[in-house]
Amino acid sequence: xxxxxxxxxxxxxxxxxxxxxxxxxxxxxxxxxxxxxxxxxxxxxxxxxxxxxxxxxxxxxxxxxxxxxxxxxxxxxxxxxxxxxxxxxxxxxxxxxxxxxxxxxxxxxxxxxxxxxxxxxxxxxxxxxxxxxxxxxxxxxxxxxxxxxxxxxxxxxxxxxxxxxxxxxxxxxxxxxxxxxxxxxxxxxxxxxxxxxxxxxxxxxxxxxxxxxxxxxxxxxxxxxxxxxxxxxxxxxxxxxxxxxxxxxxxxxxxxxxxxxx
Amino acid sequence: xxxxxxxxxxxxxxxxxxxxxxxxxxxxxxxxxxxxxxxxxxxxxxxxxxxxxxxxxxxxxxxxxxxxxxxxxxxxxxxxxxxxxxxxxxxxxxxxxxxxxxxxxxxxxxxxxxxxxxxxxxxxxxxxxxxxxxxxxxxxxxxxxxxxxxxxxxxxxxxxxxxxxxxxxxxxxxxxxxxxxxxxxxxxxxxxxxxxxxxxxxxxxxxxxxxxxxxxxxxxxxxxxxxxxxxxxxxxxxxxxxxxxxxxxxxxxxxxxxxxxx
Numbered sequence: 221x222x223x224x225x226x227x228x229x230x231x232x233x234x235x236x237x238x239x240x241x242x243x244x245x246x247x248x249x250x251x252x253x254x255x256x257x258x259x260x261x262x263x264x265x266x267x268x269x270x271x272x273x274x275x276x277x278x279x280x281x282x283x284x285x286x287x288x289x290x291x292x293x294x295x296x297x298x299x300x301x302x303x304x305x306x307x308x309x310x311x312x313x314x315x316x317x318x319x320x321x322x323x324x325x326x327x328x329x330x331x332x333x334x335x336x337x338x339x340x341x342x343x344x345x346x347x348x349x350x351x352x353x354x355x356x357x358x359x360x361x362x363x364x365x366x367x368x369x370x371x372x373x374x375x376x377x378x379x380x381x382x383x384x385x386x387x388x389x390x391x392x393x394x395x396x397x398x399x400x401x402x403x404x405x406x407x408x409x410x411x412x413x414x415x416x417x418x419x420x421x422x423x424x425x426x427x428x429x430x431x432x433x434x435x436x437x438x439x440x441x442x443x444x445x446x447x448x449x450x451x452x453x454x455x456x457x458x459x460x461x462x463x464x465x466x467x468x469x470x471x472x473x474x475x476x477x478x479x480x481x482x
Numbered sequence: 483x484x485x486x487x488x489x490x491x492x493x494x495x496x497x498x499x500x501x502x503x504x505x506x507x508x509x510x511x512x513x514x515x516x517x518x519x520x521x522x523x524x525x526x527x528x529x530x531x532x533x534x535x536x537x538x539x540x541x542x543x544x545x546x547x548x549x550x551x552x553x554x555x556x557x558x559x560x561x562x563x564x565x566x567x568x569x570x571x572x573x574x575x576x577x578x579x580x581x582x583x584x585x586x587x588x589x590x591x592x593x594x595x596x597x598x599x600x601x602x603x604x605x606x607x608x609x610x611x612x613x614x615x616x617x618x619x620x621x622x623x624x625x626x627x628x629x630x631x632x633x634x635x636x637x638x639x640x641x642x643x644x645x646x647x648x649x650x651x652x653x654x655x656x657x658x659x660x661x662x663x664x665x666x667x668x669x670x671x672x673x674x675x676x677x678x679x680x681x682x683x684x685x686x687x688x689x690x691x692x693x694x695x696x697x698x699x700x701x702x703x704x705x706x707x708x709x710x711x712x713x714x715x716x717x718x719x720x721x722x723x724x725x726x727x728x729x730x731x732x733x734x735x736x737x738x739x740x741x742x743x744x
């Protein structure tokens with residue numbers, strides 16, 4: 221994986237003008253990347269409350285003022301309508317378009333939410349010497365809907381989605397303490413070991429993403445996943461919603477390390 | 483200070499039936515006590531967003547469903563309308579009553595917010611061997627409005643209010659690491675040393691609470707204070723608001739130690 225070491229401001233400018241169109245892995249080294257969810261103000265209170273009640277799957281790092289596309293707290297001057305390479309537009313839970321610029325869809329009653337993503341704690345795990353099979357093999361993580369219910373809020377309810385990484389037994393404590401430093405990026409694992417205990421029947425067949433390979437002695441470690449809030453919002457059939465396309469994250473000006481010290 | 487070691491459930495029952503009417507310091511040993519703010523749904527989104535944007539002064543630990551007085555996440559079965567010894571009722575920023583039971587004022591559009599309080603990190607500091615002058619002398623902490631602005635949200639804006647404790651120089655690092663474990667109770671200090679740098683002209687004259695005494699070598703350490711959200715809400719002249727009366731906190735079923743591991 222090649223690494224683009226420029227400041228996120230420059231990378232966002234290239235995304236905005238169409239020079240960069242792909243996934244954001246490897247871009248903005250060591251800067252926080254974020255999941256995007258945009259909802260009408262009418263659903264924003266319930267969604268904000270849902271995130272407050274479910275901070276592990278839904279770690280809010282920014283909520284814009286209604287109508288504003290500038291995430292002033294994490295990337296002053298950025299424009300969320302153009303500074304993500306690819307967006308998905310949903311109506312009543314159905315995808316109606318995938319576009320590189322959502323300005324034609326923007327409305328004054330829209331509220332943009334940015335949520336931390338696993339890139340931040342994966343960076344910390346790798347830095348701490350914890351090996352990640354999917355990174356070494358250029359794959360995605362494995363994800364499942366679990367039997368763990370989110371605490372509902374208004375119209376939003378559904379299961380916690382988890383991502384799973386095989387971790388060497390001796391490294392499991394380090395994986396916990398390292399990721400726990402980043403509550404803004406899902407924090408500590410929510411489950412370690414026995415997949416069946418959280419409703420996962422077959423650890424070799426993920427609901428989303430790629431199957432992982434276990435070396436002898438590896439333990440399955442489960443983190444709450446940012447797919448949760450999007451899945452919950454879509455299941456609620458909210459009349460309108462914008463998200464980033466999978467892998468095409470918003471890159472903030474916040475260094476990953478800073479997220480541990482907010 | 484005498485300590486009531488019963489489970490919070492029993493203490494709340496005594497508060498509800500009028501047997502306990504005083505301040506809650508010393509009640510529910512080692513359980514999280516919380517600030518209460520109740521606002522109409524029309525202001526609740528802005529308030530929730532204000533708390534999300536200002537987590538140090540406004541550490542949300544529970545938000546009830548609109549109309550519900552049961553803080554299901556932290557004290558299942560409790561009733562916030564009766565389980566606080568003394569409440570204040572405000573209209574347009576003016577106090578209109580102080581009562582022991584807010585059922586006559588309750589409405590279906592009210593949203594109750596519980597915010598963590600300094601008792602939790604003070605318990606942790608004392609447990610860690612950090613001496614607190616005001617505890618040893620039966621006084622309140624010293625509090626000031628600062629020149630640090632909260633990040634505004636909708637109708638809510640205003641300065642961060644801080645509490646200040648003199649800490650022995652050698653204990654300052656321990657005070658930081660210990661309180662940082664409790665982001666749900668204001669977390670780490672937001673300022674250490676020079677009071678003038680945050681707009682405090684005279685460290686001997688607090689805006690609220692009691693003046694503190696410094697021993698030679700003590701450093702003034704400032705934490706974000708739970709007075710902030712109430713002050714901000716009152717300054718916004720929200721049409722209606724209920725709070726606990728100072729010192730008469732809501733006692734949750736959550737052990738203080740659990741707040742470091744959520």
